[in-house]
Amino acid sequence: xxxxxxxxLADLFKVSAFVIALVASDxxxxxxxxxxxxxxxxxxxxxxxxxxxxxxxxxIVMIGLAGFTFIKWNKTDGQGAKLSxxxxxxxxxxxxxxxASLIQTTGDTAWGEGQGNRxxxxxxx
Amino acid sequence: xxDATTMxxxxxxSFPGFELLLNVFxxxxxxxxxxxxxxxxxxxxxxGSQPGGVTWVTPAMYLISGVALxxxxxxxxxxxETFYGDSTSVSNLLGYSGGSDMPQQxxxxxxxxxxxxxxxxxxxxxxxxxxxxxxxxxxxxxxEVFKSTSIRLVxxxxxxxxxxxxxxxxxxxxxxxxx
Numbered sequence: 001x002x003x004x005x006x007x008x009l010a011d012l013f014k015v016s017a018f019v020i021a022l023v024a025s026d027x028x029x030x031x032x033x034x035x036x037x038x039x040x041x042x043x044x045x046x047x048x049x050x051x052x053x054x055x056x057x058x059x060i061v062m063i064g065l066a067g068f069t070f071i072k073w074n075k076t077d078g079q080g081a082k083l084s085x086x087x088x089x090x091x092x093x094x095x096x097x098x099x100a101s102l103i104q105t106t107g108d109t110a111w112g113e114g115q116g117n118r119x120x121x122x123x124x125x
Numbered sequence: 126x127x128d129a130t131t132m133x134x135x136x137x138x139s140f141p142g143f144e145l146l147l148n149v150f151x152x153x154x155x156x157x158x159x160x161x162x163x164x165x166x167x168x169x170x171x172x173g174s175q176p177g178g179v180t181w182v183t184p185a186m187y188l189i190s191g192v193a194l195x196x197x198x199x200x201x202x203x204x205x206e207t208f209y210g211d212s213t214s215v216s217n218l219l220g221y222s223g224g225s226d227m228p229q230q231x232x233x234x235x236x237x238x239x240x241x242x243x244x245x246x247x248x249x250x251x252x253x254x255x256x257x258x259x260x261x262x263x264x265x266x267x268x269e270v271f272k273s274t275s276i277r278l279v280x281x282x283x284x285x286x287x288x289x290x291x292x293x294x295x296x297x298x299x300x301x302x303x304x
Contacts, residue, residue: 034139037146044149048156055160062167088170092163103159106192107199117198120148123140123243124220 019047052099059096066090133233143244148197151251155195158258162187182261190258194251201250204282209289218243219288221304239287246284253277 069086095102107116165184174180193200198215205213221239223232256277259270283290292302 032135032139034142037139037142041142041145041149044146044153048149048153051153051156051160055156055163058160058164085170089167092167092170096160096163099156099160099163102163103155103192103195106159106188107196110192111196111199111203115199116192116196117202118152118196119198120144121198121201121215121247123144123240123247124218 055096055099059093059099062089062093062096064093066093128230130230130233133230133237137233137237137240140240140244147244147247147251151194151197151254154251154255155191155193155197158187158191158194158255160191162191178262180261186260186262187258190254193254193257197251200254201247201282201285204250204278205286208282209286209293213286213289215285218286219292221288242284242287246281246287248281249277249284250281253281 066086066089069081069089070083072081073083073086104116107118108114110116162184165179165187169179169181169184172179202214205215205218221232221236223235253274256270256274260274288304291304295301295303
């Protein structure tokens, strides 16, 4: 029987709760739920930076992989590697390195140039 | 002795924190989904399209979900304008003011309830955008995912513009704007 490795939202929340408990040490000292939320949000900001750094690193690795794929393709006369895969690694690597630009470009495509609204939503009472 | 008004006022003071958490959370998830879309592209290039696995739709849906979450205000605005007209946006949603003869406690209670339901609406909408990534990827049946995503999108928008929705329902049955 095939085993499905599907990650449910509940699992995601469990992992998030564990990570938050680890990184948001100030939460235990917070005065109210709003402060807890603010502390957690600050941790998310740091996680966002970490995610960007990870994607940039992955981008560099993928650009390197593209180089190796081109070399392998050249050495084996196209038998050992696909040229298209090399180009794909190159494009994906560049997109990963400039992920913020990719988000902006896709946002501009959907909502028009400069029209994508990344401001905070506010809860009206 | 802490009365209900003080309790509700204190609770409402926590809302800017919840707002910040919501905005940062959707931004982070948007960033991660966009990155995952690129990894899916690479996976697709390496292994090719597989039935029930990664197809060409998978990275595209991840990218759309990620960008929609990153531009969360724009995504909500798009749906608000579709449902309630061009003048409705996240920045000018109707709030609850209450009648002049209404007790202050009741007014505050309804305002707190409206804020809680709006917050829930925003999270429901964000969940809809997150589950949208699984449409067409062959995981757990695309039809089921599409159905739950659509329901969450509509329910989320209805809750975000709760006052507008209540007025529309009451106007439909001839009572006019009640809130």
